[in-house]
Amino acid sequence: MLNVANMSASYGAIDVLKGISLRVEEGEIVTLIGANGAGKTTTLMCISGLHKPRSGQLTFLGQDIVPMAPHHIVRLGLVQSPEGRKVFPRMTVAENLEMGAYTRRDPDGVKTDYERVYSLFPVLQERKTQPAGTLSGGEQQMLAVGRAMMAKPRLLLLDEPSLGLAPLIVARIFEVIQTLNQQGTTVLLVEQNARMALRIAHRGYVLETGTVTMEGTGVELLADSRVQAAYLGE
Amino acid sequence: MLDTILQQLIIGLTNGMVFALVALGYTMVYGILEFINFAHGDVFMLTSFLALTLVGLFDLQGASGASLAGGLCLVILTCALFGAGLNYVIDRLVYKPLRKAPKLAPLVSAIGVSFILQNLGLFWGGMPLKVFGGGNQAAAPKAFPDILPAHNLLGAGSGLTLMPKDVLVIGASLVVMAALYGVVRFSKLGKAMRATAQDPAAARLMGIDVDQVIGATFLVGGGLAGFAAVIYSLYINTIHYQMGYQNGLYAFTAAVVGGIGNIPGAVLGGLLLGLVRAYSDQFIGAQWQPAVLFGILILILIFRPSGLLGSTAREKV
Numbered sequence: 028m029l030n031v032a033n034m035s036a037s038y039g040a041i042d043v044l045k046g047i048s049l050r051v052e053e054g055e056i057v058t059l060i061g062a063n064g065a066g067k068t069t070t071l072m073c074i075s076g077l078h079k080p081r082s083g084q085l086t087f088l089g090q091d092i093v094p095m096a097p098h099h100i101v102r103l104g105l106v107q108s109p110e111g112r113k114v115f116p117r118m119t120v121a122e123n124l125e126m127g128a129y130t131r132r133d134p135d136g137v138k139t140d141y142e143r144v145y146s147l148f149p150v151l152q153e154r155k156t157q158p159a160g161t162l163s164g165g166e167q168q169m170l171a172v173g174r175a176m177m178a179k180p181r182l183l184l185l186d187e188p189s190l191g192l193a194p195l196i197v198a199r200i201f202e203v204i205q206t207l208n209q210q211g212t213t214v215l216l217v218e219q220n221a222r223m224a225l226r227i228a229h230r231g232y233v234l235e236t237g238t239v240t241m242e243g244t245g246v247e248l249l250a251d252s253r254v255q256a257a258y259l260g261e
Numbered sequence: 262m263l264d265t266i267l268q269q270l271i272i273g274l275t276n277g278m279v280f281a282l283v284a285l286g287y288t289m290v291y292g293i294l295e296f297i298n299f300a301h302g303d304v305f306m307l308t309s310f311l312a313l314t315l316v317g318l319f320d321l322q323g324a325s326g327a328s329l330a331g332g333l334c335l336v337i338l339t340c341a342l343f344g345a346g347l348n349y350v351i352d353r354l355v356y357k358p359l360r361k362a363p364k365l366a367p368l369v370s371a372i373g374v375s376f377i378l379q380n381l382g383l384f385w386g387g388m389p390l391k392v393f394g395g396g397n398q399a400a401a402p403k404a405f406p407d408i409l410p411a412h413n414l415l416g417a418g419s420g421l422t423l424m425p426k427d428v429l430v431i432g433a434s435l436v437v438m439a440a441l442y443g444v445v446r447f448s449k450l451g452k453a454m455r456a457t458a459q460d461p462a463a464a465r466l467m468g469i470d471v472d473q474v475i476g477a478t479f480l481v482g483g484g485l486a487g488f489a490a491v492i493y494s495l496y497i498n499t500i501h502y503q504m505g506y507q508n509g510l511y512a513f514t515a516a517v518v519g520g521i522g523n524i525p526g527a528v529l530g531g532l533l534l535g536l537v538r539a540y541s542d543q544f545i546g547a548q549w550q551p552a553v554l555f556g557i558l559i560l561i562l563i564f565r566p567s568g569l570l571g572s573t574a575r576e577k578v
C-alpha cells in the first residue's frame with residue numbers, strides 16, 4: 028500500500044534520514060520505533076508531503092507521492108495525526124472534527140463518522156462546544172486521533188499518540204487504534220513506547236539516527252535481545 | 262453639552278468604521294502569515310481613485326433617487342472587487358514567491374509595493390478627467406463630490422447633525438462586518454482560515470490547501486479595503502495619493518491595539534481609535550490629536566501588550 032524506498036531527507040546541511048526503506052501492506056499495523064531524534068517524525072512529514080525528501084521513492088497505492096502537495100496526499104486517503112496533537116486550540120471540539128473531514132464530499136458518511144468518533148471517545152461529545160485548547164492532554168490526543176479518523180483514512184499515520192499521557196489513557200488510545208485497524212484502517216504507528224507499540228503491531232521497524240537497523244514482526248522484535256536492551260529497558 | 266458628546270460619537274463611529282474595515286485586512290493577513298502588508302493602506306487609496314473615476318463616469322453628481330442608489334451600489338461593488346483583485350494580484354506576484362524567505366524580504370517588498378501604488382495613484386490623479394480637475398496638478402488633493410443628499414435627518418432645528426452619509430457609513434459597515442463574521446464563523450472557507458491561522462502545518466495535514474486560503478484572505482481583506490475606500494471618500498470628500506499612508510498606519514495601529522490577528526479586535530481597535538480621536542479633537546484640541554491619540558494607545562499597549570482582545574492566557578499544551 029505504502030512503499031518507502033531508499034528515502035533520504037535533510038534539514039539544510041544536516042542529513043536526518045539516510046536512505047530508509049519500509050513498506051506498509053493493506054490491513055496492517057506497522058510500527059516505527061526509535062529513540063528521540065532518530066528521524067521518525069521526519070519520515071512521517073516526508074510521507075505527508077510537508078517535508079520533501081532529498082532522494083528516494085515514495086509510492087502510495089502505486090502512485091508517486093513525492094511531487095504531490097500535502098492536500099492532494101490527504102485526498103488519496105493518507106492521513107496523519109501529528110506529534111504533539113496539534114489541535115486547533117481556539118476552535119471547538121466539533122469544529123476540529125469538521126476540519127478533519129475537510130476534503131470529504133459525502134455528508135452522510137461524515138455524519139456517521141462523527142457518531143463513530145463520539146462513541147469511541149464519549150468525552151469528546153461532552154466537550155463538543157468547548158475550545159480544543161481547554162481540553163486536557165489526553166482529551167486533546169483523543170481529539171487528534173478522532174480528527175484524523177474524520178478524514179476517512181485508508182492509511183492512518185500516528186506520531187507518538189502516547190506522548191506525555193497517563194497509562195490509562197495510553198491504554199485507551201491503543202485499544203482504539205486496534206479497533207480502527209480491525210474495522211479496516213491500515214496504520215503506521217510511530218512510537219517511543221516500543222513495548223506497547225510492538226504488542227499491537229503486525230510488523231515493526233527500528234530507526235536509529237536515520238537508518239533502519241532492524242525489522243520484523245511485532246513478536247520477533249519484542250523477543251530480540253538488542254531491542255529489549257535498547258528500547259524495552261530489560 | 263449632550264449634543265456635543267453625541268455629535269462626536271457620530272463622528273467617532275463613522276471614522277472608526279473606516280479604520281476598522283482597513284484594520285481587518287491587516288489583521289486577517291497577519292493572523293495567517295504573521296506578515297504586515299504595508300501596501301494595504303495603498304490598496305485603499307488607489308481604490309478611492311477608482312471610486313472617483315466611477316462617480317464621474319456614472320455622472321452621479323447631482324443624480325438622485327433610483328439612479329443614485331443604483332449607481333452607488335455599482336460603485337461599491339466595483340470598488341470592492343477591484344480592491345480584492347488588486348490585493349490578490351499583489352500577493353501572487355510579490356509576496357507568494359517570498360513565502361519561505363526571511364521575514365524582512367516580504368516586509369521590505371510590501372513597503373516597495375506601497376510606494377509603487379502611490380506612484381500609480383499620482384499617475385491616476387493626473388489623468389485628464391473632469392472629476393480629477395482635468396488632470397492638472399496630479400499631486401493635489403482631489404475633491405470627491407458630495408453625492409448623497411446633505412440634509413439633517415434629525416431636522417433642521419436639531420442641535421445634533423445626522424446626515425444620510427453618516428447613516429450609510431455606519432449602516433453599510435455594520436452589514437459588511439456582520440457578513441464577514443458569518444463567513445469566518447460558519448462557512449467552510451472561514452473555518453479553513455481560522456484553522457490555518459491557528460496551525461498552518463496541522464491545516465495542511467487536514468487537506469486544506471493553505472495557499473488557496475491565503476489567496477482568499479487577501480481577496481477578502483482587499484475587498485474590505487475597497488469598500489472602505491468608497492465610504493471614506495463619500496464621507497471625507499477629499500482623496501489624495503498619499504492618504505493610504507496615514508490611514509493605513511492608523512488602521513494598523515487599531516489592529517495592534519485590538520490584538521493583531523484577532524478579527525473582533527480589529528473592529529474594536531478601529532472604533533476606539535475613531536472615538537478617542539473625535540473626543541480628543543473636541544475636548545483637547547485638534548492640534549494635539551496625534552499626541553493624545555497615540556499616548557492613549559501606547560498606554561493601552563503597556564497594560565495589555567497583546568492588545569485588547571489578543572490572547573494573553575497561555576493555551577494548554
Ligand SMILES: Nc1ncnc2c1ncn2[C@@H]1O[C@H](COP(=O)(O)OP(=O)(O)O)[C@@H](O)[C@H]1O
Nearest residue numbers: 038041043061062063064065066067068069070
Ligand atoms: N525543522 C527542523 N530543522 C532542523 N532540524 C530538525 C528539524 N526537525 C527535526 N530536526 C532534527 O532532525 C533529527 C530528527 O528529528 P525527528 O524526525 O523529529 O526525530 P524523532 O521524531 O525520531 O524524534 C533531530 O536531530 C532533529 O534535531
Ligand SMILES: [Mg+2]
Nearest residue numbers: 067068069110
Ligand atoms: Mg518525533
